[in-house]
Amino acid sequence: MAVQETPVSRRLKSVKHIIIVCSGKGGVGKSSVSAQLALSLHASSPNARVGVLDVDLTGPSIPRMLGLDGHGVHQSSDGWVPVYADALGDGEPRLACMSVGFLLKKKGDSVVWRGPKKNAMIRQFLSDVRWGELDYLVVDTPPGTSDEHLSLIEHLAPVHSRLSAVIVTTPQAVALLDAMKCLSFTRAVALPVLGLIENMSGYVCPCCGDVSNVFSTGGGVEMAIREGVPFLGSMPIDTELVTLLDAAESTDLGAADGQHDEDSEVRSFGVLQRYQKTSSAKLLSAIVENLILTLPSVEHASVSSSA
C-alpha cells in the first residue's frame, strides 16, 4: 500500500519515533509521565532531540510542568516555532514543546471547543509546528478515547510505522477499568503498545517511613500479565516530584541543596537539572533505557505486520 504524502507526513519526516502517552482515566499522571519521559529521553544521550506535543486542548498541563507557563509561540516562515525548555542552557536547544497553553491569552481562559475545532487544531499542531530533526516526539493526550485520539491516529496514519503507545494507570480498579478501555482502543487502531506504567503506586510517609497504598497496589502488573502487555514499572508517589512539576516556577526548593550555580531566572532549565535529582528520575531512566531498546523492534513488527 503506497503511503500517501500529506502535510503531516512531510512535516514529521524528520521525526524518528513518536510515542503516544495515553490512559483511559484522567489524573493518573499522563502529563507527568510525558514530561518525565521527555526529560529522561533528553538526558539519555547528550544529543538526543526530544519534542513534547500536548494535545490535551481543554486542559493543557505540560507548560506548567516544564516551567514554561506564560511563554508564547512565534510564527516563522516555516511554521510555528515550538517553545524550547532548555533554550537558556548552553549548547543547542533540544527539548521542544508545543501546547495549546502557549496560545491562550490568559491562563484562566477556557477552550470550549467541540470535536471539529479540536480536530483542526490537532492537524495544525502536527503539520505546522517546526520541530526540525527529532529523535523522539512524546505526545501527551487527554483522558478518554474520543475526538482527540481519533484525530491523532487519523492524521498520523501516514507515519503509522513510527508510532507506539505507553499506557499509564493507577492501581485502583476504577482506573484499571479505563486503562483496559484504552488498551482496547490501541488494539482497534493497531497501535503497538510499548507497555504499561503503574503510577501513584504507594506513598512513603515522610514521618515514619511506612508505605501506604493510597490508591491500592499491584493492579497494573496483574493487568499487564493478563493482557500480555509488557509491564514497564511502577512509580510510587513522589512528593518531591509533585512539587517540582507543579511549582516549576519557584526555585526556592532547588536552591536549598546548595546547587545554586545556575541563574535562578532560568527556571525551566532548572527543571531539567532538578528532575535528575528526584528518586523518580532513577526509576524512569531505567524505564526509558528499556524503551529505547524495544522501540525499534516494536515499530519494526508493526511495519511487517501491516505490510
Place this chain on the structure above:
Amino acid sequence: MLAVQRSAVVSVPSNAPEHCPGTESELAGKADACNGCANQDICASNTPKGPDPALPFIRDRMAVVKHKILVLSGKGGVGKSTFTAQLGWAFAADEQLQTGVMDVDICGPSIPTIFGVASEQVHSSSSGWSPVYVQDNLGIMSVGFMLPSSRDAVMWRGPKKNGLIAQFLKDVDWGDLDYLVIDTPPGTSDEHLSVVQYLKESGIDGAVLVTTPQEVSLQDVRREIDFCRKMGIRVLGLVENMSGFVCPGCKTESQIFRPTTGGAERLAKETGIQLLGKVPLDPRIGKSADYGVSFLDEYPDSPASDAYLDIIDKIKKILGGESAL
C-alpha cells in the same frame, strides 16, 4: 493569533470574516462571505440547524426534577465521580427524597463501579429506559450499563456523544426527582456544552467544582470557572479533594499534593467563590469506590466522612434556601 472561540455564546467567532452569517445561521458555511474562511468546512458540515428536536422532550422529562446539579472539574482524576457518588448516597439517605445520578462521562464511565452495580443492564419499558436502582430512591444511568463488556472502549466523536446525552435526558424514565446529580468527564468540550445546552430551558441549579490542591489542577479549574461564566451557570462552590494525607501508621498528616500556590482557599478568595470544604485523602475512599460501597456508611468515623457530610449540608442549604424563595 488564536482567538478563543466563543461559539457557544456568541455565534460570530472573533476570527471570522467580516460578513460572517453566524455559526448557527442557516447560511453558515454557505454564504459568500464564507469563501476562504478557515472554518468554512466546519460550519458547512454542521447540518442540523435551528433548535434541536429533542429539546421539548427533555423539557417535559426534566419538569419534574427539582434540583439539577453538575459536578465539574477541569482536570481528570480529582474525584468528580467519587464526590458525585457520596453526594448521591447522602441525598438518598433521606427516604423521602428521590435522587438520580447521571454519568455523562461517555469514554470512561466510573459511576457503575463506584455504586457497585457494574454488571447491571438497562431495561427499557414503554415509558423509556429505566435507570438502575441502587436503593429504592437512588437511580443511576451511565453508558457503562450499555456496553457488552467492561473492556470495550467507546470510540465516539462529539456528535454521537451528544446524541447519547440527549437520550439520557429525554428517554430515561427518571420519574419525579428531588435531585439529579450529573457527573461529567474532565475538560470543557462536547459533553459539557451539550448538557448545558440541553438543560438550558429547564435550568441548572448550579455546579460544584472539584479540585486537588496543586496548581496544575487549579489551572484547569480556573478554565472551568471561565466556562461556567461563559455559559451562565452558577457555581455553588469549590471542593478541595485529596487535601492532606493522614498516615495510618503514625497519624501524622503530610501533603501529598502540596498546595504550592495556596490551593483552593486562595482560588476561592481570588474568584469570590465559596470554598465548600476540604476532603483529606483516605486510602479507604478509593477502596470503597473499587468495591462499590458507600464510604459514608462504611467509615462514618473517618475525618473524610465528616468533611463530605459538612460539604453536602452546605450544598443542601444553598439549594434549599433557593427553593424557599
